[in-house]
Amino acid sequence: MRKMNGSQILASSIRWLIGLLICIVVMLPITWVLSISLKPPEEWVAYPPTLVPLKPTFSNYIILFQPGNPVGGIAEMVSSAEPVTRAFINSLIVVPIATAASVLIGFLASYATVRFQAGGATLPLFVLTTRMFPPVAFAVPLLVYFRMLNLIDTQLALILMYTGFTIAFSLWMMRGFIEGVPRHVEEAAILDGASPWRVLLTITLPLVRGGLAATGLFVFILNWTEFLLAQIFTSREALTIPVQVSHYVGAVGRFYGPMAALGIVASIPVVVAGYIIQRYLVTGFTFGLVRE
Amino acid sequence: MTEYAPSLARPGVRTVLSRLEQKLSSERVFGTALIAPMQLLLWFLLIIPTLIVVYLSFVRWEPRMGVDWWSAPFAFLGNYARVITDTRFWAAVGRSTGIVIVAVTMEFLIGMGLAFFFSRPLPGKRIMTSAILYPMMLPWVVVGLCFYLLFLDRGPVNYALTQILNRPINVEWFKHPPLAMATIVLADVWQWTPFLFLILYSGLGALPKEPVEAAMTLGASRWQIFRYITLPMLKPVILIALVIRSLEAFKIFDVVFIMTGGGPGTATETISVYIYRVGFVFGQLSYAAAMAVLILILVTMITRVGVRPLE
Numbered sequence: 175m176r177k178m179n180g181s182q183i184l185a186s187s188i189r190w191l192i193g194l195l196i197c198i199v200v201m202l203p204i205t206w207v208l209s210i211s212l213k214p215p216e217e218w219v220a221y222p223p224t225l226v227p228l229k230p231t232f233s234n235y236i237i238l239f240q241p242g243n244p245v246g247g248i249a250e251m252v253s254s255a256e257p258v259t260r261a262f263i264n265s266l267i268v269v270p271i272a273t274a275a276s277v278l279i280g281f282l283a284s285y286a287t288v289r290f291q292a293g294g295a296t297l298p299l300f301v302l303t304t305r306m307f308p309p310v311a312f313a314v315p316l317l318v319y320f321r322m323l324n325l326i327d328t329q330l331a332l333i334l335m336y337t338g339f340t341i342a343f344s345l346w347m348m349r350g351f352i353e354g355v356p357r358h359v360e361e362a363a364i365l366d367g368a369s370p371w372r373v374l375l376t377i378t379l380p381l382v383r384g385g386l387a388a389t390g391l392f393v394f395i396l397n398w399t400e401f402l403l404a405q406i407f408t409s410r411e412a413l414t415i416p417v418q419v420s421h422y423v424g425a426v427g428r429f430y431g432p433m434a435a436l437g438i439v440a441s442i443p444v445v446v447a448g449y450i451i452q453r454y455l456v457t458g459f460t461f462g463l464v465r466e
Numbered sequence: 467m468t469e470y471a472p473s474l475a476r477p478g479v480r481t482v483l484s485r486l487e488q489k490l491s492s493e494r495v496f497g498t499a500l501i502a503p504m505q506l507l508l509w510f511l512l513i514i515p516t517l518i519v520v521y522l523s524f525v526r527w528e529p530r531m532g533v534d535w536w537s538a539p540f541a542f543l544g545n546y547a548r549v550i551t552d553t554r555f556w557a558a559v560g561r562s563t564g565i566v567i568v569a570v571t572m573e574f575l576i577g578m579g580l581a582f583f584f585s586r587p588l589p590g591k592r593i594m595t596s597a598i599l600y601p602m603m604l605p606w607v608v609v610g611l612c613f614y615l616l617f618l619d620r621g622p623v624n625y626a627l628t629q630i631l632n633r634p635i636n637v638e639w640f641k642h643p644p645l646a647m648a649t650i651v652l653a654d655v656w657q658w659t660p661f662l663f664l665i666l667y668s669g670l671g672a673l674p675k676e677p678v679e680a681a682m683t684l685g686a687s688r689w690q691i692f693r694y695i696t697l698p699m700l701k702p703v704i705l706i707a708l709v710i711r712s713l714e715a716f717k718i719f720d721v722v723f724i725m726t727g728g729g730p731g732t733a734t735e736t737i738s739v740y741i742y743r744v745g746f747v748f749g750q751l752s753y754a755a756a757m758a759v760l761i762l763i764l765v766t767m768i769t770r771v772g773v774r775p776l777e
Contacts (some may be wrong), residue, residue: 200598203612206474261725283504308717311758338511370496399605416607437608448603453730
């Protein structure tokens with residue numbers, strides 16, 4: 175009996191070690207980026223490479239926002255780089271507006287399709303086609319179109335596209351939450367003589383607040399990380415953070431430190447958002463077809 | 467008195483009917499109003515662009531020609547004939563398809579393994595399962611950046627290989643076509659295995675326990691339980707996950723753009739990268755339009771086949 179207990183403990187600790195090993199393997203790539211972001215220039219490509227910075231510094235992060243700042247002695251290498259401030263401001267304007275618009279429009283449409291089958295039973299499926307094809311296929315005609323409307327390199331162009339290309343997620347994710355609102359609650363209010371708008375805004379909306387928040391955070395992740403459309407439709411004025419990352423990677427001079435620092439800064443908002451809505455990640459990525 | 471009764475009833479019925487009619491029509495108006503903003507967006511971003519892309523694909527037009535696209539000369543099927551015979555296009559389609567097959571298969575197998583590993587009790591399981599989810603939340607460009615830094619000539623991967631193999635390894639990962647392709651697949655696997663893991667893990671957790679217990683008492687082996695009980699019960703979830711992941715993987719652009727830019731030469735050029743280059747780097751928009759239309763048709767056809775088992 176004691177011996178069996180011992181082997182059980184052994185087996186379970188081996189499994190625990192394997193679990194830990196899996197976590198370490200998954201963690202390593204981003205840890206390496208974090209490590210480089212804290213290294214001074216002479217350590218960026220030092221050989222042999224060390225995981226822990228020998229002389230840790232925050233200068234890479236400071237340089238991002240002030241390329242001329244003499245901190246860390248890399249200003250001369252990096253002063254040719256663009257400060258990332260503009261990209262941050264753009265992302266902080268475009269992404270929240272597009273996300274709010276997508277969730278609001280998606281919620282209204284979702285309510286109408288769930289409760290009244292508005293637009294016919296196939297409308298929600300039709301909306302999915304916006305996500306089925308490579309976005310580059312839509313980018314070709316949209317470029318032609320946006321040139322006519324003078325929308326190239328504007329925040330408005332990105333807001334429109336980001337709203338449109340995430341509406342499928344908003345519509346489908348909200349369906350589950352709306353279906354969760356019992357019909358009789360709404361019907362009781364209608365019998366009391368409330369108008370449909372009133373029912374929607376004062377009865378249904380408060381009941382799906384959590385769903386709206388989860389959908390909003392999910393759409394925020396999608397919009398914050400979008401790269402292809404931003405790369406095509408913006409150049410100097412309206413560029414977003416992912417485009418800025420690609421500029422840093424493509425830049426001559428290879429300033430790996432600031433590059434890594436930018437990668438870390440760009441990731442923090444979406445990783446935080448992702449963990450807040452961890453429960454809904456599957457629901458989101460599968461358009462609510464699989465619910466946890 | 468008896469004459470009054472029906473005449474009293476009639477307006478009653480009429481009011482009920484007209485109220486019902488009113489309610490129905492107002493509900494319809496209400497519903498239409500609610501979907502109107504979305505439909506406006508769909509027209510603006512899906513329907514009109516689709517019409518334009520089809521039109522563009524039949525003309526010969528580049529922005530540098532200096533004429534408006536609607537007055538460009540017709541090429542009829544000229545662009546399509548060029549795509550059909552464009553080996554670079556088919557190579558790109560082949561590469562994207564290859565990435566879908568290899569990466570999604572690996573993601574599925576590893577994700578399944580992880581889901582089973584973590585489905586058994588384990589101390590600290592909640593933290594571990596949460597910890598391995600983060601790659602799917604990262605911006606794609608950051609994943610590209612990550613693997614770009616890992617596979618640098620004097621980067622940690624080469625160093626680790628040097629240590630393990632005990633001889634100097636200085637592989638230039640992004641300069642050899644098969645190796646460059648492997649790093650891209652690896653980046654995709656690293657980022658999206660957590661998605662397959664999460665969906666299979668929660669799927670496993672939601673399965674009823676009785677069939678498995680019944681099979682165990684009947685003396686079924688673990689493999690038999692997996693093959694004949696767990697797998698069939700998970701099938702709908704697996705199919706949805708695979709279809710969605712395959713469609714996403716087929717679009718792959720960001721990671722390739724950051725890590726190799728499609729190079730060396732055209733060795734890692736996926737279909738998104740090729741259309742991007744033709745349309746937005748070489749400026750041949752009508753040719754890119756023809757490729758886009760063919761991709762739309764191709765994806766629709768393949769999805770039809772892929773979605774059939776779901777229905």
